[in-house]
Amino acid sequence: MDFYRILGVGRDATPEEIKRAFRKKAKQFHPDLNPEYQEIFKQITHAYDTLIDPEKRKKYDETLKNFEKKDFSRIIGDILADFLGFHTKPVSGENITAKINISVEEGYFGTVKTLKYKRKIKCENCAGRGITSLSRITECPKCKGSGRVKKAFIQIPCFECFGRGFVIKNPCPVCKGSGRTLKLEKKSVKIPAGVLNGQNVVVESGGNEGINGGKSGDLILKIKIKDGKFRIKKLDLTAEIKIKKENLTEGGFISITDIEGNRLRLPVEPSEKPVKIRIKNRGYRDITGNRGDLVIKLIPV
Ligand SMILES: [Zn+2]
Ligand SMILES: [Zn+2]
Structure with a gap:
């Protein structure tokens, strides 16, 4: 039972907001208006009593968190991803740098080169989320769910779970949870006339695809002109x-x-x-x- 939902407030609600929400709900569902409201009113009061007491609220929040960690079926998909803070923010894709050899004549007149290279694209199996319906969230075995480990005399964030306290079991098998897969790309690239040794030709968005709608990186081609007759x-x-x-x-x-x-x-x-x-x-x-x-x-x- 989610007390926050019962009162209709956010998880970060202030005591003032909780009081206001309780008064509103108690008025709406008072048993004097309708004896059938008895049970609902009891729940509202119980939720209020818990959330208004700082000690009780803290304990309840912990229980709620643990419950949600274990009850994976309810929090799969977007909600899970949000909860994990996982792949929810757009992250730009990385640039890819490659060398490209051209002849002096190709440099002089300009040319079109076809090149093959590997770049990361969104994983089709999991739509870039890194998780599937078979994925499970489990307590981190390293820190036992606390998110912190002891090093010498201090507590540091757990490196196994990045301080989250949980790890994902059975991530997307195609991308191993990264959300992206490598694809062999074939691209025709126009090399403008007059390029010089060491100059870069940039193919916009030809780099790795971004995560969560982040924009793609660029493909940066470093020109190497091979000597020939000239x-x-x-x-x-x-x-x-x-x-x-x-x-x-x-x-x-x-x-x-x-x-x-x-x-x-x-x-x-x-x-x-x-x-x-x-x-x-x-x-x-x-x-x-x-x-x-x-x-x-x-x-x-
Ligand atoms: Zn851990
Ligand atoms: Zn995947």
Whole structure:
């Protein structure tokens, strides 16, 4: 029997509120009005007598709590979760960070990459609650329900039950009570033209799903550009071309192709040593449009 419900007050009701509620109910259900009210009136009076006495109320509250802890069938689902303070507040999902390799050309023109990764999503078996109808709440074996354990000479919150005094037996078997499961995700991600080594591309809400309606985290992709025919040095594109020694000593013209596929015919001064040719504004272009140079190194072989 819930005395609070009988009087129609909250668990945290002040003595004033309890008095007021009692007067109202006693008036409404007075046996003088109707002899059939006798039993109800007795209950109201008993509830009032208990709740108005601080000592009695404290004892009663403890009994009520223990009763609710054990009588699981009555407090399953939302009520249980609220009672436990368990998965009731929205918690945002975590970000997921991953590396993504792209070529210099993919970085220059932009690209779409398909990637597979694992992320936590809401458990379908328990709708993210971590408990099912088979779950049971039992007294914590470590602290025997007190929520506190002794360490040296002091009492500290029980680590087994996080100070709650109870533990959940048979949590959702799919997510082991966590409310989320791992899912292999396949996603196509647009990599914008002009990304640089070490920059992040953020896929909003691509991270772990939140708990209890909390928003999802992001997927953060760290760009790693792999050298190929070209290398990126700041915003310059560098390339090495091997050339026959005799051709270099004679000098003349050399044909090269830039990153956009344009063929360039460049004059080469006669030389015995490697030659560097810098072509302005034919290098890498960053996201804001700044462009570097193309730097070709001719190596005699
Ligand atoms: Zn405990
Ligand atoms: Zn589950």
